[in-house]
Amino acid sequence: MDVTGLRIALFSGNYNYVRDGANQALNRLVEYLxxxxxxxxxxxxxxxxxxxxxxxxxxxxxxxxxxxxxxxRFPLPIPRRAKTDIEAFAPNIFHIASPDMLGHDAVKFARRLGKPAVASVHTRFETYARYYGLGFVEPVIEAMLRRFYRRCDAIFAPSDSMAQLLLKQRMNYNVGIWTRGIDRAVFNPSRRDLDWRRSFGIEDDMPVIGFVGRLVMEKGLDVFSDAVAQLEARGVRHKVLVVGKGPADTWFQERLPSAVFAGFQEGPDLGRAVASMDMLFNPSVTETFGNVTLEAMAAGLPVVAAIATGSASLVEDKVTGRLIPAGEIDNFADALAYFCDHPDARRDAGRSGCEASRRFGWDEVNQELVDGYMRVVRERAAGKMPR
Incomplete structure (x- = not known):
């Protein structure tokens, strides 16, 4: 069987109603398929x-x-009308993108129809609780995720570091890689625009520390703002540029009163905003890949990131940026201060990151998942069942 024989039923808790890295990847996958x-x-x-x-x-x-x-929105289980639609569509593989009620029911329905089911892992849901004072429930969430993923024929992680974590957590023992790509027409160093920076009152020689993403606590906003406070206490010359919006917008602005908040950006505007920074600071530990990290690298920026799934597979410490143990405020501040004070180091790390990003093309990474689909279909046809 080749790709034209695939019939994929894709289940997602958020395919397109709120934009994020996960559903943009899913939409690119469907376009490719x-x-x-x-x-x-x-x-x-x-x-x-x-x-x-x-x-x-x-x-x-x-x-x-x-x-x-x-x-x-929280999806409910598959209603009868949708099950009728699935049966009429006659998929030969189910792809579940979120471990919610819809995802659980999709795996159950796939088993009833005798079809293989795979899951793609897009975020570390088990870590979210710690940002809302509920860290004690993390083992319970992890156990629930394990029950879900172990019922799938295979799971696909977006990075080697995430794949290793999933194996360590015993989520599944058939773990493939479906990484993420980069649109180099959008994210590249030529998008840098000093006039755009000047429109926010940013001087040409001012080192700009960037944040890109939804403004939610699980993105590490507290760590980001605490590290910036350290820079201010040390008298390090810098400016913070925040690109994104979200529920924690007001909280973040109060913590960073001197920062520039450029709001939500997309497409070429986002590419311009990222390239117009001088470094990206990504302290989050919830990502499984780190789209913003790759986008910044493609734009020629050094990246200061937490040692966590995703970034650890993208950033080469002391070559394309710095990898710092999660939550170590002083060490994050040291790394940011170094890049603020040494423009040559920024330039060298940015060039290395830009070169490293070239291996991530969307068609190539999506074909890897297609190959995974066909492997799972062949394995099920040969009688292999999930544990």
């Missing part, structure tokens, strides 16, 4: 005004707004 001649059907919650136009056809799944985070 359709372009290669595969058949794809998406099952996901929908809203009247989604954040991005969907690739492929979506069957709407009932959902409700998550309390405290109403921009996100």
């Amino acid at each position: 359709l372009r290669q001649g595969a058949a794809v059907r998406i099952y996901s919650p929908t809203v009247a005004e989604p954040a991005l136009p969907p690739m492929g056809d979506i069957v709407s799944i009932p959902s409700f707004a998550i309390p405290g985070r109403p921009e996100y």
Whole structure:
């Protein structure tokens, strides 16, 4: 069988109603699959005004707004009408992108139909609780995730470091890699725009420390702001540029009163914003890959990041940036201060990062997942079942 024989039923808790790195990757995957001649059907919650136009056809799944985070929706199990649609579509593989009620029901339904199910891992859900004072429930969440992933034929991690963690956590023993790509037409050093920086009152020679992403606590906003406070206490010349928006917007602005908040950016505007920074600071430990890290590298920026899944597979310490143990405020501040004070070091690390980013092309990484699909279909046809 080749790719034209694939019929994929894709289940996601958020395919396109709120833009994030995970659903942008899923939409790029579906575009690639359709372009290669595969058949794809998406099952996901929908809203009247989604954040991005969907690739492929979506069957709407009932959902409700998550309390405290109403921009996100929690999908319910697959309704009867959708199950009828799935049976008519006749998939030969199920792809589940989120371990929610919809995902659990999709694995159960795949088993009932005798079809293989795979899961892609997009974030470290078990770590979220610690940012809301509920770290004690992390082992419980991990156990629930293990139960879900072990029922799949295979799981796919976006980085080698995440794959190793999943094996260590015993989530599944059939772990493949589906990494992420980069659009080099959008993210490259030529997008740097000093006039755009000047519009925010940023001097040309001012070292700019960038943050890119949704403004939510699980992105490490507390660590980011504490490290910046250290720089200010030391008298290190710098400016913070924040690109993104989210529920913690007001909190972050109060913690960083001197920062420039450029709001949400996308496409070429995002590429310009990233390239117009001088370094990226990514203290988060929740990512499984770190799209913003790769985008910054492609734009020629050094990256200061936490030693965590995702960034640890992208950043080469003391070559393309610095990797610092999670939460070590003083050491983060030391790394940022060094790049602020040494423009030659910024330039050298940025060039190395830009070169390292060249191996991440979207078609190439999506084909790796297609190869994984076909391997799992062959294994199921040969009688191999998930444990």
